[in-house]
Amino acid sequence: MTLPNAYAIRVHQTGGPEVMVAEAAPPRAPGPGEALVRQTAVGVNFIDTYHRTGLYKLPLPFVPGSEGAGIVEEVGEGVTHLGPGDRVAYVGRGTYATHYTGRAAGMVALPAAISDEEAAAVMLKGMTAWMLLEEIRPLQKGETALVWAPVGGVGSLLTPWAKHIGARVIAVTSSAAKAERAKALGASDVVIGYDDVAEKVRELTGGKGVDVAYDSVGKISAEASLSSLKPRGWFISYGNASGPADPIPPGRLAAGGSLVMTRPTLFNFTDTPEALARASRRLFGLLAEGVLEADIGQRFPLKDAPEAHRALESGTTRGATLLMP
Structure with missing residues (x-):
C-alpha cells in the first residue's frame, strides 16, 4: 500500500528532540492477527523521551510513540473482533506516524461516548493509573x-x-x-x-x-x-x-x-487480551461517569514532535499532550 502523504517520525541516533525527523513511511499491510489503522490522534508520554535519549534502549532506527487512536482500514487473517471503519485505541510501539500496524489483540474498540482524542490522551496514562492504584497495591x-x-x-x-x-x-x-x-x-x-x-x-x-x-x-x-x-x-x-x-x-x-x-511496567499488567479489556473497561467507565477527564493541555501537529518533546521536558505542559497526524 502506497500513500503519498503517509509519513512517520523516525530516530536514527539517540539524543535531543532534534534527532526526530519526518520521513515518508508507506503503511505496512497487516499480517495475521494484526490491523492497520489510520491514526487520528497520538499520545505523547515521558517514556517516549526516554526512548529518544537512549535511557531506555531500542534498536535503531525506530519510530517513537506508545499510544494512539484512529480508524481501522484493514485487518489481517484471523482478526474477528475488529473490522474496517471501527474506531480503536491502543498501546503499542511506533505510533508517531500517520498510520499504525500492530497486534489487533492490543486494540480496544472505542465506546461512542469516548472520542479519538480522549482515547489517545488517556489510554496509556489511564491504564498506568489503573495499574498503580488498583493492581500493584490496591489503594484503600x-x-x-x-x-x-x-x-x-x-x-x-x-x-x-x-x-x-x-x-x-x-x-x-x-x-x-x-x-x-x-x-x-x-x-x-x-x-x-x-x-x-x-x-x-x-x-x-x-x-x-x-x-x-x-x-x-x-x-x-x-x-x-x-x-x-x-x-x-x-x-x-x-x-x-x-x-x-x-x-x-x-x-x-x-x-x-x-x-x-x-x-512497575504497564506491559506486565496488560499482557493478555483479558487484562487489557479489564483495564480499558475500568478506565472508560470512569471517564463516562465523569470521575476522570481527558485533560488535553496541548496539541501539536505530528511533524512538530520535536517541539512537543521540548515542551514536555521543560515542565511547561499541563495534562495530556497530543500529536495530530
Missing part, C-alpha cells in the same frame, strides 16, 4: 497517598481516581498555578516546590507519613518519597522526569520501617 479508602506531578499526564488522572477511591491525596508540584489545579483535581493538600518535602508531609499527617508514594519524578524525589512513608509503606517509582533515581540499598528500606519498593 481512608489511606493517604503522596502524588508527585499531580497535574501531568498520569498525575491528572491518578489524583481524581485516588480521591474517588476515598483516599487522601497530598500532592507535590512546582508552582502555585499547578497547586490550584491539583486541588481542583482532588488533592486535599499540596506541597509547592521540592525542598523539605518529607518534613512538610510529616506535618500534614501529624508525623505519621503516607501509606504509599506515587513517584514519577525520579532522581530528585526518591529520597523524599521514602522519607514520607509510614512503616511498611509503599514506594512506587514509575517515572524519571528529573533523571533516573540513584541506587537504593535494601538497608534503606529496612531503616524506613520495612518499606516496599517497586518499579
